[in-house]
Amino acid sequence: MLNINSFGIIGGDKRQLFCARSMADDGYGVFLTGFDKSDNMLGLKNSDLASVINNSDAFILPLPVSKDGSNIFSPFSESPIKISHLIKVIGNEKPVFCGINGAVDENTISSMNLYRYSNCEDFSVANALPTAEGAVQIAMKEYEGTISGSKCIVIGYGRIGRVLSPLLKSIGADVTVSARKLRDREFIRASGMTPMSVDNMEGKYDLVFNTVPAVVLDSHTLARIAPDAIVIDLASLPGGVDDSAAERMSIKVIHALSLPGKAAPKTAGIIIKNAVYNIIKEEEL
Amino acid sequence: MLNINSFGIIGGDKRQLFCARSMADDGYGVFLTGFDKSDNMLGLKNSDLASVINNSDAFILPLPVSKDGSNIFSPFSESPIKISHLIKVIGNEKPVFCGINGAVDENTISSMNLYRYSNCEDFSVANALPTAEGAVQIAMKEYEGTISGSKCIVIGYGRIGRVLSPLLKSIGADVTVSARKLRDREFIRASGMTPMSVDNMEGKYDLVFNTVPAVVLDSHTLARIAPDAIVIDLASLPGGVDDSAAERMSIKVIHALSLPGKAAPKTAGIIIKNAVYNIIKEEEL
């Protein structure tokens, strides 16, 4: 069992800063690099890579690890952090917690002692809340009426649908949820919402939220449920909407991706922290 | 494919009456027997068994089928309905929808063309709502403060826990939910409640709701979380509480069973109807 008393946070966006802030509040030593351009360090300070490497018992890489394949994703850094150099200085002993790869090849980074915080199921589930709030924020911005009293349909009752649908209901929307499983539809009904089969969606909605990563909103379904709706697609690309059909029908579609980092980086950073802590506990690091 | 246009409801309690009423409202022919002592027939009328058998395309037996092993459970019937006789007159062709056996042996009734409405998952899930409301009604009756502002713990996040915990929260309780899976605990947190591991429950609660069918509330756990609490045990017998320990510690334990039929027979009857309809659709009867 290791004794992790300090974390080196290398690159990333505001989420990593809030993760660092929260770890420092928990009493850990925290060393950051790649934030020289940030205008608000949350009371922490940026260091050079060498001292971060030397002082930290473990490292946290961002989400995604890289956007260009050769440098760490670090939008707040003046100069790039080369992955090839990083691998050399980190070595293969100290644990490295990282998000999805993004553009970097798995082989490139596999020499490090990697743990994937973004693969943990608790990480995905916890992000359902900031995703749902981000979706509501978009709905409030785009829809010209109030959410209270609007007619909403949420397609899919997975981790996001299960958090988004009661949130919309508690704001006062009239909420329908379409789900494939009968069991889920009974839960939806028991939660005071209207269940609907995915195969047979119908009705007139003001707002359509899709969470299913398959083209459920083809031209036929768009025509049936969305002619006057705003469609907010939360499914990862290519998403669940036939965009060209939507364009022909003048239906506004918003592809809302990576909402936790955009809508609530503080919450998203704390979720990264909790996922790292959970790995440490479960893997007994 | 059969053509079911009429149902014979044979015995049972108020749930069967409400099921019959709702089927009649849907346009089905409905024939009842075993309700001669009922003081409110909901606008329907009781018939003799022979005419029910003759006029119905399918039959619905109660929940449970029998309490004594030889007669149909029929608390509103003056004279018993013998199972042996029923089997003879029903035959083995027309579909018979029934609940759990209760005291009757499977072999005794297996000659009939049986479909179990109480086995369907949608049936169980749908009953979570009347179960949860029944639990809240007991809590309101037994607890000497208001539920709003009380500290509640719900043990287990299965079908009942998932409906009961947000209901308590919406009434204004401070709700903790203990669940085994990390994933569930993250959902609990994302729903604005406090998650807790089952292995390590602690805290001071006014009301403890158990939904887990295993002795989770042993003397140690009772001492930690329930010294001043009222315990409402929703798990089927023998339940989840060490009753003798609770008695020694003067902790009030209420074993609340079969709540849907007691607290909301109308809703419970409609749930039976829906389960029957679902079987007809899925089995293409």
Next chain:
Amino acid sequence: MLNINSFGIIGGDKRQLFCARSMADDGYGVFLTGFDKSDNMLGLKNSDLASVINNSDAFILPLPVSKDGSNIFSPFSESPIKISHLIKVIGNEKPVFCGINGAVDENTISSMNLYRYSNCEDFSVANALPTAEGAVQIAMKEYEGTISGSKCIVIGYGRIGRVLSPLLKSIGADVTVSARKLRDREFIRASGMTPMSVDNMEGKYDLVFNTVPAVVLDSHTLARIAPDAIVIDLASLPGGVDDSAAERMSIKVIHALSLPGKAAPKTAGIIIKNAVYNIIKEEEL
């Protein structure tokens, strides 16, 4: 300014016991009399009247003060507490906090230094919550379906209507509120419920809650909105229902009075305590 460090609680029901318990938890000396038959003293002990009088800086009389006009209302007392004797031993200096008179004449008790905790507006408003929960408990007990999904109308949008209607809504009922003022009806709409004018009520409801102390539910209105409803009348006697009309129409009417003390004596006792504290602060006792 007095220096009140101890309270004498003289008679009353469970509310006074919980009031005493909570005062003791706040650090006050608490002396009780009139509870010799109580089977649960909440860790406090009963004393004789003389020592209560001697040891207390102020006194709290129950709600109501008397039910027979000559003795203090004290259902947990073996022997009666005579008001005439009490007046003599209390004198006219130490403050006496009391509820409504009940059967006792104002002149009889006016020699004491009386403060009416039940007259304070904060007392009435605070009791709206246990009243609303008590009404929901009755509705759960009497109505044969679940409250979730039921159609409810709340008549009146005063202190009780304002707490009861959102509570019903949060449980999942479809809630209409009838109110006289246009302003109130707009608040009702802004709160996601259906507003209705008092003069012109219509619709088919499962549950009718009246909070208006005037006969709003005459035979015509009962026929329009309540033919299949359960009516829960929360208005003080004679209430808001034409009972003989209701009886002719076989409509079940429940006159639900004094709900805080019945449904939530603990909360009701703490509300008495808070009202007493408020008087002490505002009157600078």
Next chain:
Amino acid sequence: MLNINSFGIIGGDKRQLFCARSMADDGYGVFLTGFDKSDNMLGLKNSDLASVINNSDAFILPLPVSKDGSNIFSPFSESPIKISHLIKVIGNEKPVFCGINGAVDENTISSMNLYRYSNCEDFSVANALPTAEGAVQIAMKEYEGTISGSKCIVIGYGRIGRVLSPLLKSIGADVTVSARKLRDREFIRASGMTPMSVDNMEGKYDLVFNTVPAVVLDSHTLARIAPDAIVIDLASLPGGVDDSAAERMSIKVIHALSLPGKAAPKTAGIIIKNAVYNIIKEEEL
């Protein structure tokens, strides 16, 4: 009693368009002028002023009537609509429904048969909902965590506070409401939120919503409750915040005005329509 069968909508922003759309859906003849630049007429068409005057039984002027004092507020109009000309062609018989004056002098327009829809109390109360949603939208945009789990204080329990505070609570925030009246504070407590006296605010909040049109957030109060908060000021100008103190303390203050028109013009337009209808009914026009 007049017979109003058609409305002329003269100038204004999207609210007036949605008002017109909704009136047309109700079956009224609707004639618009001042919308020639609008890219979405909601299926209606723009006319010249003369034909609007001739065809309409009553007129609706915007909110505010004017921003420059001599022309009608008409952001979607290519050419200005002169008030002096309008007065001449409208005359003094047909009813003219208008909002607040804005920059135009009362005497200038008083020759018309004016009715103020924005003065009606139902108008103000109804706008509390879109104002509250607009405030939540700003909070979601500005605050870097989720609203769920955040600590919010709402200052004032008037029409906006009464709608905003339960909305924040239903999203999952921990809500404190500060109010002057004890009665209001008891309602706040009975609604499951934390009441606080206005004179003595304290605590650490993430979001501070002010609804009181007086400088309640002076430097001392800002220091006590808002050092790390975002302040959203909903009070009309000059608002309730000592802005220079806030700037010295690096506290972000957002003055959020006219939210209904910005956040939910559709809802705001329907509220204008309802207020006009109410005047017609109450004044028996």
